Each structure stands twice: as C-alpha cells, then as structure tokens.
Amino acid sequence: MNLMSSTLLTEDTGVPFHQLQAEQIQVFRDAWAQHEHGFTPRVSVSRSIFALMDDTDRAYFGGDAGSTDQVGHIDGGVARFGRSYAAEPDVLIEQLREDEAIAAADTLLLTVPNQLGVDYNAHVIESILTHVAPALGWR
Secondary structure (H helix, E strand, C coil), X not given: CCEEECCEECCCCCCCHHHHHHHHHHHHHHHHHCCCCCCCCCEEEEECEEECCCHHHXXXXXXXXXXXXXXXXXXXXXXXXXXXXXXXXXHHHHHHHCCXXXXXXXXXXXXXXXXXXXXXXXXXXXXXXXXXXXXXXXX
C-alpha cells in the first residue's frame, strides 16, 4: 500500500492546503511505522504546475499566476482545494520550495489539461523538467 494525495482535502481548518497535506503524510507515515509491513510505502502528491515560457502558456495559465487555495463544498461538506502554480520558472522554483507536502512526498505527479492535446502537454512537462526540476533537485 502506498499513499497518493491529490489537490483536494475534505476538511478546512484554515491551514494552507500544502501544510494540511504534509500533516496527513506524516500521520500516514507514523501509523505505518507502528506496524511491521515489510516495506516502506511511497507517498505521492499531485499538483497543477505550469512554467510560463511563451505567450501561449501565458494565455492559457497566466491568469493562475496569483492562484491561492480555495474553499468549497463537496457532498455537503467543506473542502479545501490546493492552488495551481503558474509563473516564470524562477518564480515557480521559489514557490515550490515552500510547498511542504511536495517536500514530504517521494513523488510529485503533474496534472495536465488533456483537452489541450498531447503536443502541448509534452511542452508543459518538458518546461518543468528542463527549467524547474533541476533547480529543486528533482529527478
């Protein structure tokens, strides 16, 4: 069993999403450590991250540059949605360094807008791999 946590938590305590998610990761790891399962589980989180490299990126995602967590309602309860990251690579690097859940996870999954097609999504992923990941030590 591994843990995958997405960009939605069905609680809102006023704490930023990334901190709530990091807390949940630690609770999972602490509970796992209390039992002998024979392996160490992996933890992954997902994020919407867009490096604004050109005018097309800015047209699609430039409006998300000031994105923050959002609070809403799902199934009659309060939920906290994680922000989208969209900025120039140097700004993204600094923003992502502050995300406690990304730091706590073993794997980061990038969510991409499949309706924009394979070629554009390849560009989105390549931009992160080339211009953001190396500065953060991601491999």
